[in-house]
Amino acid sequence: MMALGITNLVESATRTGGSWLAGLPVTNIGTRDMAEVARSTDAIASSSVIELNHGSAKTARALCIVGHNLTSAATITWDRGTTAGGNDVQDGSAINAWQIAPLEYSGRQFAAWVVVTATSARYDKIVITDTANPAGYIEIAYVWMSDLWSTFYGPVVGLQHGVQDFSGSERSDAGALWINRRRRVRNVSMTLEGATPTEAAILHNLSVYCATTEPVLYCADVADAAERQRYGFVGSMSELNAIEWPYNRMGRLPVRIVEL
Numbered sequence: 001m002m003a004l005g006i007t008n009l010v011e012s013a014t015r016t017g018g019s020w021l022a023g024l025p026v027t028n029i030g031t032r033d034m035a036e037v038a039r040s041t042d043a044i045a046s047s048s049v050i051e052l053n054h055g056s057a058k059t060a061r062a063l064c065i066v067g068h069n070l071t072s073a074a075t076i077t078w079d080r081g082t083t084a085g086g087n088d089v090q091d092g093s094a095i096n097a098w099q100i101a102p103l104e105y106s107g108r109q110f111a112a113w114v115v116v117t118a119t120s121a122r123y124d125k126i127v128i129t130d131t132a133n134p135a136g137y138i139e140i141a142y143v144w145m146s147d148l149w150s151t152f153y154g155p156v157v158g159l160q161h162g163v164q165d166f167s168g169s170e171r172s173d174a175g176a177l178w179i180n181r182r183r184r185v186r187n188v189s190m191t192l193e194g195a196t197p198t199e200a201a202i203l204h205n206l207s208v209y210c211a212t213t214e215p216v217l218y219c220a221d222v223a224d225a226a227e228r229q230r231y232g233f234v235g236s237m238s239e240l241n242a243i244e245w246p247y248n249r250m251g252r253l254p255v256r257i258v259e260l
Contacts, residue, residue: 002154002190005146005217006206008234009058017051017125019044026050029143032215032260034067040138045129048138051085052124052145059147061118062219063126066234066260067141068107070097074130078114080121089121094129099225108141109184113228115219118147142260144217144234151199155190161220161231162187164258185259186233188218193252200243200251207240218257233259 011030020026024039029050040047063078074097079087097112098105124145128138166182195203210216213236220231235257244252 001150001222003148003150003219003222005062005148007146008215009054009060009145010143013052013054015052018049019047029140034141037139037141043131043133043136043138045127045131048128050126054122057120057122059118059120060145061116061148062146062217063114064144064217064234065112065140068112069135069139070107070112070130071133072098072105073132076112076114077127079125080119081123084123085125086123090119099229110229111233115222146217148219148222151192151195153194156193159190187258189256191252191254195251197249203253204243210237211240212237215260216257235259
């Protein structure tokens with residue numbers, strides 16, 4: 001089932017742990033500029049550790065690592081606890097960073113995901129293990145952590161997963177093809193129909209709070225790891241639509257989200 005994440009807990013948390021370059025610190029995982037990456041000093045697992053302190057217990061279910069250089073051998077372990085570095089709330093197991101086999105293992109194109117049962121904790125510890133990474137370090141642009149939410153019925157039939165390509169090409173005077181390859185971003189268009197008044201109020205809050213500028217997590221399928229890595233992403237709503245009431249006490253909202 002599809003779900004959304006509305007508020008990224010990483011941005012407001014204190015971000016420490018591991019061993020990261022002074023010029024590319026671990027705090028960069030909470031900035032939205034994809035050029036401001038965090039880079040570990042080496043590929044040793046103890047160096048690529050992320051510890052978060054939220055100040056008080058926060059509910060989370062989804063972890064999404066964006067703009068990374070993780071290889072097909074990388075794993076992610078996500079612990080949650082009542083003390084720094086603890087795992088008394090959630091003792092995570094090592095999860096493969098790659099749940100699909102794409103034509104190119106590009107962490108700039110596909111995020112790494114961990115989705116678990118929702119828990120409430122003040123502290124989080126994320127351990128990334130990729131000791132044979134040929135780059136000799138771990139690099140991460142952005143990390144999202146949040147709870148997940150969806151309407152009871154979810155999107156109606158007709159949901160669309162699209163890709164927008166910013167590449168370009170032209171011909172020389174001699175007819176040679178010149179290609180300028182740029183990034184591709186994914187998008188999703190869907191209609192959330194049959195929303196109760198309570199759900200419609202949350203959708204209205206989503207439009208007011210996030211609008212077209214604040215990031216939103218699109219989790220394509222809570223139960224299917226391959227589907228959420230292939231189609232899921234952190235993005236923003238490209239347009240704001242009105243909540244329609246075509247039925248008695250049942251609302252409908254068309255949603256379009258474009259990858260950051």
